[in-house]
Amino acid sequence: MNKQNRKPTKYDLVLGGNNPPPIDGVVLGGIEGVEKRLSSKNFEAKLAAVTEALKYGDKGIELIIDTLEDSSEEFQYAAAKILKQQESLDAKQALFDYDPYLFFTTLKDWNHVIYNPEVGISDPINNAYIVRLDSFIRESRVAQWNGGERVVRQTFYKVDTFKALLATPQAKEITALSCQINDWNDRYENREFGIFLEAICDAAQQLPNLKALFIGDGDPEDNMFRKSYLDVFDITPILEAYPNLEVLQVCGKFSDYPFECEGLKHDCLKTLIIETADLSDYNLEEICCLDLPELEYLEIWLGRRMRRNEVDSLSSILNYNSFPNLKYLGLKSGEDSDLVAQAIIDSPILKHLSVLDLSMGTLTDAGVEPLLNCPEIEQLDTLDISNNAVSEEAIGFLSEIIYNLIADNQANTPYDSYRYSTLHE
Structure with missing residues (x-):
């Protein structure tokens, strides 16, 4: 799935620094802030960002799927589990289209x-x-x-x-x-x-x-x-x-x-x-x-x-x-x-x-x-x-x-x- 251009404009407020934001904290910069958290090296921060990304509909789902392409297997299954728990049929279908094996519930x-x-x-x-x-x-x-x-x-x-x-x-x-x-x-x-x-x-x-x-x-x-x-x-x-x-x-x-x-x-x-x-x-x-x-x-x-x-x-x-x-x-x-x-x-x-x-x-x-x-x-x-x-x-x-x-x-x-x-x- 090809990524869209999501670079912030000069008027956007985004997070800076290398430290991950608080998991339950306010996400600054809207979907741009979520994207930054998804690229974090902190496992818990990335999972929290997955849940936050779901609030942005198709764009958020696309972000999550893009993240799966170069993430660890542990994160893939954890993120997939969050997607499967959503009522959104679009989220489940996007996950299935990306990798059917991640779609099914297993141990x-x-x-x-x-x-x-x-x-x-x-x-x-x-x-x-x-x-x-x-x-x-x-x-x-x-x-x-x-x-x-x-x-x-x-x-x-x-x-x-x-x-x-x-x-x-x-x-x-x-x-x-x-x-x-x-x-x-x-x-x-x-x-x-x-x-x-x-x-x-x-x-x-x-x-x-x-x-x-x-x-x-x-x-x-x-x-x-x-x-x-x-x-x-x-x-x-x-x-x-x-x-x-x-x-x-x-x-x-x-x-x-x-x-x-x-x-x-x-x-x-x-x-x-x-x-x-x-x-x-x-x-x-x-x-x-x-x-x-x-x-x-x-x-x-x-x-x-x-x-x-x-x-x-x-x-x-x-x-x-x-x-x-x-x-x-x-x-x-x-x-x-x-x-x-x-x-x-x-x-x-x-x-x-x-x-x-x-x-x-x-x-x-x-x-x-x-x-x-x-x-x-x-x-x-x-x-x-x-x-x-x-x-x-x-x-x-x-x-x-x-x-x-x-x-x-x-x-x-x-x-x-x-x-x-x-x-x-």
Whole structure:
């Protein structure tokens, strides 16, 4: 977006000096003063200027969007969060036109801070507090039949840190939590997710303002390209316990325990992210049959090879039944991305999507060909096919019809060679 000439005239009163003005102070020089604050190196002053700029309509929105072009990622998401909270449709549309990924509400909209009981809660509105499942190992000696002894090590888990957070007076104001299970050890006795899940659901009355939640294996920022063996039991209790939740992100293994969530309705959820390297066909179908009328962003890591008849599990999504407000669809890390691409082409969903994400999979030129021959693909704002096995020639053809094509990190293999998805390489 091109900047207009906004230099002050000789009669304008503008701020001078290098020190940022008080965040709540009077902005001198009108929009010129706001522009000066937006160029400040002080993070808080810049955020305050974003709110002030909104008072100037289209000119203020243009200023904010221009600022995003050369700002830090932290500021981008903080400014985007302010824009998304406005009633102005122009502000939201301008943000979407600039970067659709900033438009959607995800956990990136919050600053991630490890909860320290000695420090407490300083900013329950803008911080996503990280709490981890506490673990300790207990050793015991067991007598052997031959008179000797062997040492048995058992891992026990508790949620003391989470309970300490709930005991703070500010807990009721918390809007985002990141519940991480980092140090689980026993693959054959995965109780960890269930322990944390029960604690979170029991705390629903103490967290009435919770809008965003991550629960699962590790840090959500570090899960890319990493396979998880943590068994996820179900997400239904979370959705039932938190009817006002807007963002749910879960990382783990979704194959051993069946979900029973078909038809479950949640009226507020806008973003659902399922990160896995192992998603059973049954659980995929259950997730796809959730009733989420406000869902805008759906990201599912397919995580395994799908037979042709198993693509039918995606029918509720692709036929646009359960998620009428969907704008972003991510079907990532698939072992049969070409088959998934064909299923999308054969469905009515492309007419409604703005962003299609098929990254981290096995997409080849064979899967790109039906995309190129589909007229509806041209209405996409963004197509992400990064981390696949698509040729430079096919990428060139796609770039001619897609406004924003993301196609970096392609495997150096012939288009007809088989490639494992990113999580299985």
